[in-house]
Amino acid sequence: MAFAYFPHTEDDVRQMLDRIGVGSLEDLYSDVPQDVIYRDEFDLPDAMSELEVRQYFEGLAEYNTSLFCLCGLGAYDHYSPAVIPHIISRSEFLTAYTPYQPEVSQGTLRYIFEYQSMITELTGMDCTNASMYDGATAAAEAMMMAMASTKKKTRVLLSEGLLPQVVGVVKTYAKFNGVQLGFIPCQDGQTSYGALAAELAAGDVAGVLVPGINRYGIIEDMTGFADAVHAQKGLYMVYSDPSSLAVIKTPGEWGADIVCGDSQSLGIPLCYGGPYVGFLACKKEHVRKLPGRIVGATRDVDGKRAYVLTLQAREQHIRREKATSNICSNQSLMALYVTVYMSLMGPKGLREVNELSYGGAHYLHDRLLETGLFEKAFDKPFLKEFTLKALVPARKIQDALMLIGVFGAVEVEEGLVNFCVTEKVSKENIDAVVEYLKELEA
Amino acid sequence: MKYYDKLIFDLSKAGRQGYSLPVNRWENSVSELPAGLRRSAAPALPEVSELDVVRHYTNLSQMNFGVDSGFYPLGSCTMKYNPKINEEIAAMPAFAGLHPLQPYQTVQGVLRLYKDLSHALSEITGMAEFTLNPFAGAHGELTGLMVIRQYHMSRGDIKRTRIIVPDSAHGTNPASAAVCGLEIVQVKSKANGLVDVEDLKPLLDDTIAGIMMTNPNTLGLFEKDIKEIAALVHDCGGLLYYDGANMNPLMGVVRPGDMGFDVLHLNLHKTFSTPHGGGGPGAGPVGVAAHLVGHLPVPKVVESEDGTLQIVDAEGEPCGRISGFMGNFGVLLRAYTYILMLGKQNLKMVGPLAVLGANYIKESLKDCFELPIESVCKHEFVFDGLKDKSTGVTTLDIAKRLLDYGFHAPTIYFPLLFHQAIMIEPTETESKETLDGFIEIMKHIAAEAGSDPESLKTAPHTTPVRRLDETTAARQPILRYKDMN
Numbered sequence: 001m002a003f004a005y006f007p008h009t010e011d012d013v014r015q016m017l018d019r020i021g022v023g024s025l026e027d028l029y030s031d032v033p034q035d036v037i038y039r040d041e042f043d044l045p046d047a048m049s050e051l052e053v054r055q056y057f058e059g060l061a062e063y064n065t066s067l068f069c070l071c072g073l074g075a076y077d078h079y080s081p082a083v084i085p086h087i088i089s090r091s092e093f094l095t096a097y098t099p100y101q102p103e104v105s106q107g108t109l110r111y112i113f114e115y116q117s118m119i120t121e122l123t124g125m126d127c128t129n130a131s132m133y134d135g136a137t138a139a140a141e142a143m144m145m146a147m148a149s150t151k152k153k154t155r156v157l158l159s160e161g162l163l164p165q166v167v168g169v170v171k172t173y174a175k176f177n178g179v180q181l182g183f184i185p186c187q188d189g190q191t192s193y194g195a196l197a198a199e200l201a202a203g204d205v206a207g208v209l210v211p212g213i214n215r216y217g218i219i220e221d222m223t224g225f226a227d228a229v230h231a232q233k234g235l236y237m238v239y240s241d242p243s244s245l246a247v248i249k250t251p252g253e254w255g256a257d258i259v260c261g262d263s264q265s266l267g268i269p270l271c272y273g274g275p276y277v278g279f280l281a282c283k284k285e286h287v288r289k290l291p292g293r294i295v296g297a298t299r300d301v302d303g304k305r306a307y308v309l310t311l312q313a314r315e316q317h318i319r320r321e322k323a324t325s326n327i328c329s330n331q332s333l334m335a336l337y338v339t340v341y342m343s344l345m346g347p348k349g350l351r352e353v354n355e356l357s358y359g360g361a362h363y364l365h366d367r368l369l370e371t372g373l374f375e376k377a378f379d380k381p382f383l384k385e386f387t388l389k390a391l392v393p394a395r396k397i398q399d400a401l402m403l404i405g406v407f408g409a410v411e412v413e414e415g416l417v418n419f420c421v422t423e424k425v426s427k428e429n430i431d432a433v434v435e436y437l438k439e440l441e442a
Numbered sequence: 443m444k445y446y447d448k449l450i451f452d453l454s455k456a457g458r459q460g461y462s463l464p465v466n467r468w469e470n471s472v473s474e475l476p477a478g479l480r481r482s483a484a485p486a487l488p489e490v491s492e493l494d495v496v497r498h499y500t501n502l503s504q505m506n507f508g509v510d511s512g513f514y515p516l517g518s519c520t521m522k523y524n525p526k527i528n529e530e531i532a533a534m535p536a537f538a539g540l541h542p543l544q545p546y547q548t549v550q551g552v553l554r555l556y557k558d559l560s561h562a563l564s565e566i567t568g569m570a571e572f573t574l575n576p577f578a579g580a581h582g583e584l585t586g587l588m589v590i591r592q593y594h595m596s597r598g599d600i601k602r603t604r605i606i607v608p609d610s611a612h613g614t615n616p617a618s619a620a621v622c623g624l625e626i627v628q629v630k631s632k633a634n635g636l637v638d639v640e641d642l643k644p645l646l647d648d649t650i651a652g653i654m655m656t657n658p659n660t661l662g663l664f665e666k667d668i669k670e671i672a673a674l675v676h677d678c679g680g681l682l683y684y685d686g687a688n689m690n691p692l693m694g695v696v697r698p699g700d701m702g703f704d705v706l707h708l709n710l711h712k713t714f715s716t717p718h719g720g721g722g723p724g725a726g727p728v729g730v731a732a733h734l735v736g737h738l739p740v741p742k743v744v745e746s747e748d749g750t751l752q753i754v755d756a757e758g759e760p761c762g763r764i765s766g767f768m769g770n771f772g773v774l775l776r777a778y779t780y781i782l783m784l785g786k787q788n789l790k791m792v793g794p795l796a797v798l799g800a801n802y803i804k805e806s807l808k809d810c811f812e813l814p815i816e817s818v819c820k821h822e823f824v825f826d827g828l829k830d831k832s833t834g835v836t837t838l839d840i841a842k843r844l845l846d847y848g849f850h851a852p853t854i855y856f857p858l859l860f861h862q863a864i865m866i867e868p869t870e871t872e873s874k875e876t877l878d879g880f881i882e883i884m885k886h887i888a889a890e891a892g893s894d895p896e897s898l899k900t901a902p903h904t905t906p907v908r909r910l911d912e913t914t915a916a917r918q919p920i921l922r923y924k925d926m927n
């Protein structure tokens with residue numbers, strides 16, 4: 001029985017069984033019908049030593065190809081400062097659970113409060129919860145908030161500029177939650193105001209979700225959007241990349257009521273899609289419709305400043321089926337991740353991340369046009385990712401790039417490809433890619 | 443634990459920086475963007491040095507209690523030891539650096555892990571196939587219920603919109619059902635804590651989509667009538683959902699698939715030792731019986747004849763997409779590490795040793811605490827407060843006093859069946875010495891309740907902060923730094 005994670009000696013087991021008054025471990029299952037007891041052997045490997053496990057994963061890793069990332073589309077290869085893994089692997093954070101006992105959870109509660117403070121700063125909102133699973137599920141929850149916050153409305157509108165994986169998840173939740181969806185097409189790479197106005201005319205719209213930066217990388221000009229939605233008593237919602245909000249106009253400035261998105265762009269490693277961390281923020285009049293954990297400041301009996309989970313009457317463990325959502329565990333440790341990131345970066349660092357990404361992306365954009373493989377798809381402002389029209393099959397370009405270990409030119413729709421640049425990409429990197437592609441054309 | 447009162451914002455001083463970035467040599471600048479698309483003023487994030495950040499968060503961590511700090515018998519949460527090798531594997535650059543949209547040819551290692559972990563979970567639970575995409579237990583519940591609804595809809599059986607949930611269920615069960623658009627029908631528990639089969643029978647008709655069961659239930663009791671319940675629900679055309687939050691005591695002993703369950707979720711952060719992280723990230727894989735495989739969410743991993751693994755977005759009649767990408771991959775790596783470390787033999791010991799610990803504590807303390815249902819328990823059990831009800835000491839007081847003695851409190855006031863519920867789950871990773879220490883302190887607290895109840899009612903005394911004013915926190919919410927002064 002000896003195994004590193006089981007502290008029981010045979011003598012311990014005997015003494016414990018004696019105290020319980022049964023003869024064997026099997027007797028502890030005397031209440032279980034014998035015909036459901038599993039007596040076979042699992043078709044699984046034998047126990048491995050730590051060394052063998054390490055070797056196993058090193059072997060498995062050989063089947064992955066690490067690529068230099070020039071792709072965005074909802075997962076961004078920003079630099080992650082060395083400090084962060086050291087902080088988040090502190091076991092007092094890592095091995096704790098939801099702060100149900102605030103007297104011994106002030107560490108978790110404090111960082112969630114800081115996280116809330118920072119997310120509201122970036123988005124221009126008043127309140128946010130302690131985190132969501134990812135951006136796509138945060139968008140689905142935003143849809144449900146809009147339905148719960150408005151009366152006699154049956155539809156939620158989505159911009160077709162949203163990332164497809166976000167639309168996919170919202171569609172699934174809508175299907176089962178009984179929400180009708182409408183779609184606002186893009187025109188010249190931007191969500192169409194005319195189409196929005198037309199869809200709103202029926203007066204049945206609970207909320208409208210538009211990306212701050214859309215799937216073409218274009219920064220949406222949302223002039224008039226919020227007013228149009230508010231005029232028929234719906235909620236205006238924006239799907240944002242929080243990193244970008246250090247420099248681009250905030251959803252708050254655009255007049256949004258609810259903001260959602262994925263905070264992966266705040267330094268979280270790509271990690272094949274997760275764990276990331278969604279966020280959901282809102283104006284204060286909607287706070288009681290927010291799903292999930294929220295932390296508030298208070299004092300203890302001695303008057304000391306302290307923090308606690310609050311407004312819990314929204315939550316599943318109190319309200320059960322009447323809760324605002326079913327969310328329980330979320331992505332707390334990843335909220336700490338981005339909190340430490342934002343603390344290190346500060347307003348200037350986060351601005352500089354955007355400057356470096358912007359500068360590199362525009363350089364790559366212009367140089368790619370020199371290769372003869374692309375032409376402009378749109379002529380609209382972008383930040384760190386952009387879309388070009390490929391003049392040869394997109395697949396051919398993507399495959400060619402992979403031969404030199406580069407991941408880019410992902411096709412976003414027929415003939416249109418995405419590129420993304422972060423501060424991790426240098427001029428030398430870009431020049432090498434461009435020179436290679438030039439030869440490809442020849 | 444020492445009290446430390448600062449927020450990171452309190453340390454901020456204009457001109458300090460905690461970052462180090464490459465020199466900007468680009469010609470283009472964000473300032474070229476039209477003014478109407480730019481932010482008007484910089485966000486008020488802190489300006490601090492790197493050491494400020496390190497010291498601040500180190501200080502915060504020291505006001506926290508985790509499994510590594512001490513015994514954490516939080517019922518229904520399975521706070522077992524989180525092995526360190528899991529963390530090292532999850533941080534390997536060969537996995538952490540992969541973009542989720544990379545072509546399948548370049549992520550065969552990832553997809554193999556996905557497939558192998560799915561297979562291992564199928565073996566352990568007796569289900570045909572898994573999706574690993576759900577991010578958490580509640581997200582798994584929702585996904586599983588979507589699969590059930592999709593199954594009925596695909597058969598044109600559209601009036602099945604009601605789901606049966608026992609009164610002892612976790613709060614997430616009815617909440618997930620509501621998000622899935624299902625109406626909740628509650629079934630009562632009998633005095634022995636088990637689902638009342640007679641109460642269940644009249645509820646079963648052609649509007650029932652299924653039943654959500656937790657087995658062992660939240661009282662830690664095995665639902666012995668499960669086979670009969672399964673037959674009744676199946677006969678009426680419904681499906682059985684298994685809430686895997688309480689899977690730990692059954693691991694290696696009983697498989698939900700063999701009990702007749704059609705759909706289940708597992709909490710990898712409970713049964714499979716991935717860290718709880720202060721409330722996530724977890725993972726809530728969903729397993730289904732063979733007839734439901736086509737309704738699992740997309741994207742899926744599919745093996746082609748030559749052994750290459752591919753990602754498919756449309757196969758069968760899926761319930762839809764429930765995650766941006768393919769779940770919390772980093773958590774999946776940790777769980778598979780755990781499975782490989784244990785191997786098939788040790789996996790079969792997890793359940794029995796977890797059950798051993800729970801029964802040992804129960805039997806050792808039942809003279810001092812009210813045990814409402816006398817029975818062998820599984821991984822956890824519930825006391826209904828002190829045996830001696832004359833002291834006025836509540837479950838909350840007991841929980842707070844435990845903090846003074848260096849233990850995390852059990853789950854309290856859940857399940858709702860008992861007014862003074864204390865739910866204790868020790869897990870298989872705790873030694874007899876640890877359990878004996880806890881038992882001794884619990885007995886001591888029971889004695890204190892008679893001799894010095896005031897010390898309990900005012901507990902905790904030794905924690906960084908003491909009892910909090912939760913009422914004011916909710917009535918006048920202060921939810922961010924800006925609103926503090």
